Structures are given as C-alpha cells and as structure tokens.
Amino acid sequence: MLSLPLACGTDEASIPAPGAYLRADGARCAEWAVRLGEKGRPRVGLVWSGNPGHRMDRYRSIACNMLKPLLLDGFEFVSLQKEVRPLDRLALQMDGVRQFGEYLRDFSDTAALVEQMDVVVTVDTSVAHLAGALGKPVWILLAGGTLVDWRWQMGREDSPGTRARVCTARRYRASGRRCWPGWRRTSPHSSGRRGERPAPPGRTAIG
Incomplete structure (x- = not known):
C-alpha cells in the first residue's frame, strides 16, 4: 500500500485535493449529541495516549496532566x-474533563463523538487521522527530533504526504522528548487553519 504513490507517479503537486472524505453515522451522531447535552461552550476533544503495546508508545503518549495548561476556562x-x-x-475528574469511554463501543462511536467537537488535541494516534478524515480541526502533538514518525517529515509544520487526510491539522513538535512550548502558549479558541470542509460525492460513512 505504501508503494502505491511510487507506482502511480504521485508527487507533492498531485496529491489528491484536501477535504473531508469520511462521515460519521448520522444515528450515532444524534445519540452522542443527546448524551453530551446542550453545548454552551466550545468543545475540545483530548487524546493523550495510544496503545501501550506499540513499540514507539513511550515517544508519542504523554501523561494526561501534561494537558493541564490547555484546560482554560470557557471551554x-x-x-x-x-x-x-x-x-x-x-x-x-478533578479537572472537570468529561469521560465517556464506557460508551465507545467501536470506532463508529469515536467518529460520532469527534463530530461533536470544535477542535481535537491529540498525540499521534488513529484519532488524529480520523479527525482529519472527518475534516475536523486537529492539533497533533509530535515527538521531537528524529523520534517523529516518517510521514510527518522534518523541518516543516505541514505534511504534504498526509495532506489529504489531515488538511485541517496543526502540528506541534516537541523541543525535547516531552516539551511542546508552542501549543502551551496557544488557546484552543485559536484552532488555526480549519481548511475547507467540502462533502465530496462518495465520502465513506463510518458505521
């Protein structure tokens, strides 16, 4: 699969146009809208750790208390x-972060929950790619130096190789193994480049 761009002669200029290409199941979205209740403030979805069995997990997952600087009033x-x-x-619980893990039956529920968010802040996990595929603004916290996964490239904030998937993403690279000075000075309200959210024909439904 990863060799398909080479076989098709794809380069940076010919990567498919960005835009949402997945949509969450409508019934599940309605279910989650009821579960979350009326939205009085902008909603921020958080993911701080992935599969602990992943060989690079210690470089991508963080302790949830590292997100504390982001937990501002008004969100x-x-x-x-x-x-x-x-x-x-x-x-x-002490920080007032709402938790619904027991209701997440499968990835269709995750997609429907992501759809209820205004912005998603996540480490490099599947949720980052899901949010991008849904056209949702997403902040991705990446490891520093050479520890970052190859697809994010080096020395640039954008990632043309994943543009079609995460065109609405902002990437924050750690200055060390566990330090993201840039995003700590940023409010979720300034979620940055939202990009376009076209609903192209043939967008795949999840669920």
Missing part, C-alpha cells in the same frame, strides 16, 4: 479515549 473538555488509566481518570 468544555471531553476525553475521546476508550481506555483511561486509573490515575489519569482521577486527574481528569
């Missing part, structure tokens, strides 16, 4: 994680 914060470690769960 509603929602965990998008299905699995939450016990210590993280306690910390989230």
